[in-house]
Amino acid sequence: MLTVILTINAIICYVALLATYKPQAKYKNGMLFSVTLPEHAMEHEGIRNIQTQFNKRMNQTSLGVLLTYIPFFVLRPWFAYQTIYFLLWLMVFMVMMVLPFRKAFRQTMALKREEDWFVGSKRMILGDLRVAQMKNQRSASPWLFLIPAVMSIALMRWAVSKDSQLWGLAVAGMAMTVLFFLILLAMRRTKAKVYSMDSEVNLVLNQAKRRAVSYLWLFMAILENVFFLLVFLSIMNENPSMNGVWLTITLLFTAIPVGLVIAVYHRIQSREREILESDGKTIYTDEDEYWASGITYHNPNDKSILVTKRVGIGETINTGTLVGKIIAWGTVALLAAVIFGTSFLMIRSELTSPELTVNTDHQVEIQYPMYSYSFDMVDIRQLSLVDSVPSGSKTNGESTNKYARGHFRLKDIGKSRLYLYKNNPPYIQFKLDDGYIFYNEEDPAKTKELYEELREMTGE
Helix, strand or coil: HHHHHHHHHHHHHHHHHHHHHHHCCCCCEECCEEEECHHHHHHHHHHHHHHHHHHHHHHHHHHHHHHHHHHHHHHCHHHHHHHHHHHHHHHHHHHHHHHHHHHHHHHHHHHHHCHHHHCEEEECCCCCHHHHHHHCCCCCCCCHHHHHHHHHHHHHHHHHHHHHHHHHHHHHHHHHHHHHHHHHHHHCCCCCCEEEEHHHHHHHHHHHHHHHHHHHHHHHHHHHHHHHHHHHHCCCCCCCHHHHHHHHHHHHHHHHHHHHHHHHHHHHHHHHHHHHHHCCCCCCEECCCEEECCCCCCCCCCCCEEEEECCCCCEEECCCCCCHHHHHHHHHHHHHHHHHHHHHHHHHHHHHHCCEEECCCCCEECCCCCCCEEHHHHCCCCCEEEECCCCCCEEEEEEECCCEEEEECCCCCCEEEEEEEEHHHHHEEEEECCCEECCCCCHHHHHHHHHHHHHHCCCC
């Protein structure tokens, strides 16, 4: 199942990057490869060569990254190494898919300087005073974020009341709501864009865009809470026959925010084209020097944290500001920490096995990183050796095709702790006042031997 889920994610990323960078070879909105050019430049032989070379490199790169995904399927029997390979592949994939565009951008910029092609003013143009004063009037009020905030708090309380092990996921849901709220605040400080020499046109387009985007983030926050609710319900599902249904519903729901983002920005762009075509006073500004390789924006003279992307849809960060630098490098550091941290934990899990011992105080201790547990022998209400474990779902732990360790919710018996090698009976079952514990050794003979020792100690 994990192989399918990760492969679906890989396909989504692959299609998204192709759809983003492939069209950059076509002249649109006065730009080619994110470089502003006059229309007559498209007839230049050098431009045509750059377009041809880009398409060739893009096709080669696309095929190459697909071929490098094959080892992911080969590593399927080794969950930890398969996941680590996927994370590394994803990082390399993101970099490699951008390289053809970056090279085409640099070549186009060099040819532009050589031919002295410039469009409009060679300086940054800010919106006029009226636009600056009125640009936020129609944005969604920040107070509206009380709706998803209340939803997050209620969802958190409900999830933790059902299972305390869900607190981490509940906090993540609240953090996402806060993140969307901060994005909304940053969007309100984005500089007004000059589309036309007509101030009224500028006012209408900036207000319309800010309104659409502000409500977009509000609805994203609401949808995010619904998504986490579906995740909680999926985790607490104790009917194994419904696992596929819940997984399908959850995955399909993720398409709604993606579709919403695409629809909103498509509507914004359509409105801009419609008004500007009838206006006839469109302004093109030459700000290529602020776009590093056509992707990242770096303008110390612009105090806006977010600016409209030249490639793709949405906004990007202005790394020329202090806040922009913190966000950009903080994101890189966070991703590195997550990838290396996850890799370390997975390798450790692959190389470490749980160990059950009984100390001199007649206390049973199960040692395992992050999921160690201990209880007194007198707390055991029932000790038995079973050949099967009820099906269920993980709430906080590790589950691969080989082992299951940590906190789970099992059918008919509820909250349980598992320290198991899957499909390797028998299993020692402990019944305690607050739930069940299942344990086994990799060698079935050792499991039976350990069970007999425990049975003698408990007098069963």
